[in-house]
Amino acid sequence: MHQFWLAVGFGLVTASVIAVAAVGLSLQFGITNYINFAYGDFMALGAYLTWELNAGAVHLNIWVAMIGGSLLVGVFAVIVNRVVLGPFARRFERVFYVLIVTFALSLIILSLINSIWGADVKRFNMSSETPLHIGPFLLTVDQLIVIGIGLALMVAIHLLLTVTRLGKSMRAMSDSTTLAMTSGIDTRLITTITWFLTGILAGLAGTVLGITSASITPSFGETFLFVIFAAVIVGGVGSVYGAILGAVMIGLVTEVSAVFINASYKLDTAFVVLILVLLFRPSGLFARVGRV
């Protein structure tokens, strides 16, 4: 039982990481209507930029560096959308063109990270701490901060989508771009802002993934991608709240499974959940009725 509760604690940490990433991917999908297969590399880029600010060229506190690194990924995402993805999506009607282009971007970003930072493992510069007992959980302050970041972001996104005009425009666009345009929403501007915000989320997700897994490598975002996909599909593609619930579910399943099976396979249990959902409820567990 003790083991189980420890695992639940780690599950909440993992869930926070997945949630931040999955919400970003879902928001992007809602606005663009295609899946960004370079998302894992956006995350890796965020982790490396943070590393550069924290342990490379500059020596900032990890949390300050994280904000800087994530903002840079946000800017990068806006540029990528303006220069490459946006033009392709407007010109080609069939979605596979853009999907292939995101795949190409993934290769380019990975290759650039490899060229700039090398293939060897990097670590953030942060003090190691003794874990604290909180109820049945055993967590470090850093892990608690990661959970806090996850919670704070989820609340912020909820408020963004429900209270602000920007968020309402984003929701309108995700329902129908044409309708949003005719009702006077500046869809280009909303698209740009969405890419900025989701770029930041990818950067944050990459950094917290690096913090929780204690090391970063160029392809670590890419290999984490299927866990994010699992959360997004389990929650119902395109639904932000579904992505959050999916993330919690996948986070808990992967960590708790490590109590029972070899920990090297714990992420693969996300895949098992994904397959079960596909077999029995292909539109996702939490999908809204009438929405694909």
Next chain:
Amino acid sequence: MSAAAMTTPTTTAAVLSGHDLHKAFGGNHAVNGADLAISEGSITALIGPNGAGKSTVVNLFSGLLPPDSGQVRLVGADVTGWPSHRIARRGLIRTFQLSRELQGLTVLENLLVTPIDQLGESLVNIFLRPGAVRRQERANVERATEVLHDYGLYHVRGNWARQLSGGQKRLLELARAVMARPKVLLLDEPMAGVNPALVDQIGEHILRLKSDGITVLMIEHNLGVVERICDHVIVMSEGRTLATGRMSELRGNSEVVRAYLGGVLDARLDS
């Protein structure tokens, strides 16, 4: 049941019918208790204002969507909930509201893809019975060539279907359906967006299909065309069938006129 529905001719059996069909998208009840019967060998028009559920009925009939409840019968069998390929195999072929030509195939290939169970669609036959595959393919090509001549598309047979004009795409859609040798043909606005000359031409084609024994159900907004070529008219409104009968009878039906036609009907017929 309205008075007009009582006058439905019952001389021929229904080859296609829907009973108490329901289909909702989210909270929107697109089809809400529709009853339709299409008699064999007739041309039946399905009319009604936008959002009346006409296209959804066609989608339910053709198996593109399953109904939430209700029953679909086709040539004597209950086909409710069947996938569209099985319904097509029973002889029901449909066209789409927006032309859906197979863009990456040539015009000729659009027709050649139509026959079901071609020998050459099986991997085994391709390698073990190449002669039989070739003979069948030649027979199909010859028939497709005839159909293309009939529909005035022969001269563009080698073009990519995506290169056709809007009117040609309409003709191709019809030609492709004909190539499938259907018993029942569902046409979703076969004349939408084409010029008047082509409207007449497509009308002639549809009348010829009838004389070949094909039952036709068509969604159509052009009431002049409906009056000219259709035997029966089914009026839908708000997901229900409002009335059934001949165009001339329906014009006298105040319920129909109020719900849909209003003054528009006579104006359109006069024009």
Next chain:
Amino acid sequence: MAPIVYYAFTLLFFFAAYSVLGWGLNLQFGEAGILNFAYIGFVAIGAYITGVTSSGPPPAGSGESYVLGASLPFPLGLLAGGVASCLLAVLVAFIAFRRLRSDYLAMVLISISLVMYDVINNYVPLFDGADGLNSVPMPLSGTFNLDANGFLIFFALLSVGIGAVMWLVMSRITRSPLGRTLRAIRDDPDVVSALGKNVFRYQLTAMLIGAFYAGIGGGLIVEFASSFNTSAWLPAETFIIFAALIIGGLGNNLGVMMGAFVVPVLFTQLPKFIPDIPGHPGLILNLEGAVIGLLLIVTMWFRPQGIIPERPRRPDRFLAAQAPPAPPGGIDADAAEGPPPAPAGATDAETTG
């Protein structure tokens, strides 16, 4: 013989192997429209199964461990790889092919290949984990008494032969009514279903044939190199094959060959032989991905149909042959009956498939 000769035969081998891989993915994606982002997983299964079935049991004391050491003679191990890849295709199709939009399907497929990677990398008893297979016997080298260099040339030529057979088989498939139905499904599955065809069955057929090609291609690679491990099939490898198809010409088997030459041979095998820039070891290899990615994006923008585009097929060619020869300088009346005004460059459509 000079090293340059062995080097040329190595490139020839990769050209043949990647052509086979390209044709398989082209049938799935270029013809049937299945965005198979797990393709490299099928290649890997073919390679591993070919490797372990043609090797004997793991030698005692070598520290290696893997399943099945069946010591199958040459073509059987290769075929076992192809069949294993087909079995994987059946599994994948039944899990993922119903009711999934093409981009969700792509997400599921990429997840499948990542998980396969993870499991094979971690579970040592299966295919020796990250170390992989290292002593796959060189097929037929005993029969013909070949040394390593002789084997390299022999196997490169053998692979070209196998590739030629697979080219003939594939062009017959893509030219047949089956190929036409697959292209129709690529364009609009709803329409094909409304014509009475079971779309799932045809997609499954395309998956199976493509998977067989993937398995054979993978098997050839493991037999050529005598070794195979997880570093040979990183997810980016799937992308290399996609890039080859799109740059060469999607939906055209000749274009696929062109792509196999340009991308995997010119851009990934050749740079391995370019000397390092002093002070920057590995930089050229690291940048190779960026170069291929850029090349692909530029190609897709400026020439989306690829170097050798898909061509319209002419199944009615025999009618023209039967028709009486047109009078010289044929006048207007014949114009409508003449050969169709096919798009430019379609003169020998029958030879491409």
